[in-house]
Amino acid sequence: MNTTRRDLPATAPAAGASVTPEWAGTRSAEHPHVHDHQATPSDPALRVKALESLLVEKGLVDRAALDELIDTYEHKVGPRNGARVVARAWSDVGYKQRLLANADVAIAELGYGGMQGEHMVVVENTATIHNVVVCTLCSCYPWPVLGLPPVWYKSAPYRSRSVVDPRSVLREFGLDLGEHVEVRVWDSTAELRYLVLPERPPNTGTLSEAELASLVTRDSMIGVAKVEAKASPA
Ligand code: FE
Numbered sequence: 001m002n003t004t005r006r007d008l009p010a011t012a013p014a015a016g017a018s019v020t021p022e023w024a025g026t027r028s029a030e031h032p033h034v035h036d037h038q039a040t041p042s043d044p045a046l047r048v049k050a051l052e053s054l055l056v057e058k059g060l061v062d063r064a065a066l067d068e069l070i071d072t073y074e075h076k077v078g079p080r081n082g083a084r085v086v087a088r089a090w091s092d093v094g095y096k097q098r099l100l101a102n103a104d105v106a107i108a109e110l111g112y113g114g115m116q117g118e119h120m121v122v123v124e125n126t127a128t129i130h131n132v133v134v135c136t137l138c139s140c141y142p143w144p145v146l147g148l149p150p151v152w153y154k155s156a157p158y159r160s161r162s163v164v165d166p167r168s169v170l171r172e173f174g175l176d177l178g179e180h181v182e183v184r185v186w187d188s189t190a191e192l193r194y195l196v197l198p199e200r201p202p203n204t205g206t207l208s209e210a211e212l213a214s215l216v217t218r219d220s221m222i223g224v225a226k227v228e229a230k231a232s233p234a
Contacts, residue, residue, distance in 0.1 A: 019225070021172035024152030078147035081112045082195060083216035085145055090200040091209045100124060103195065107145060116143035117193065123186060124197040125223070130177055131184045132170065132223030133194040134162040140188040142195050146218060153222065163187070173224040196221050201229035
């Protein structure tokens with residue numbers, strides 16, 4: 001068990017290469033994750049720590065159980081699950097239809113579900129429609145298929161600007177969509193969490209489902225990137 005959550009919320013590693021806008025934080029060799037270099041934990045982090053200490057002290061929460069739960073979502077459940085869902089949808093038309101009709105049931109077919117994924121909806125990207133997901137209120141996100149949300153997803157600029165001017169936000173992620181592409185922004189909530197089914201890249205007809213899954217990045221399933229027809233770094 002690492003100790004990151006005792007300090008500040010940690011960023012889950014991206015599934016594949018990604019571009020992160022400047023306002024979302026900085027990365028470097030020493031700090032491959034994104035975070036604010038502040039001297040003391042943020043006010044919300046301090047409040048969470050205080051609450052946790054109080055709940056443990058009163059015997060209402062078992063710290064080991066809490067650690068196990070967070071460890072699961074930080075290290076065991078992540079965007080590779082979503083990538084397998086996407087690869088299956090690309091490989092099996094019947095599965096894709098079930099996924100778009102009832103995501104919860106289709107995702108459960110692959111064994112994924114549970115907390116923060118009680119009601120998921122999959123939206124499909126096409127040559128003329130590009131979907132992007134945000135939670136304007138906070139950070140609602142489909143944990144069973146994507147793990148914990150990246151820091152930028154929770155940032156105020158992403159949450160506000162994605163709705164007002166999604167095209168410019170996407171450009172900052174390195175995704176420049178032509179005017180012929182309609183951009184649809186989906187606002188996730190605690191009741192409804194969206195997952196983007198990205199377009200299958202061209203020239204991938206001979207790839208196996210596992211090979212296809214290796215191409216799918218977390219960012220492509222949030223809608224701030226496309227899937228490229230080259231393998232992600234291992
Ligand atoms: Fe939220």
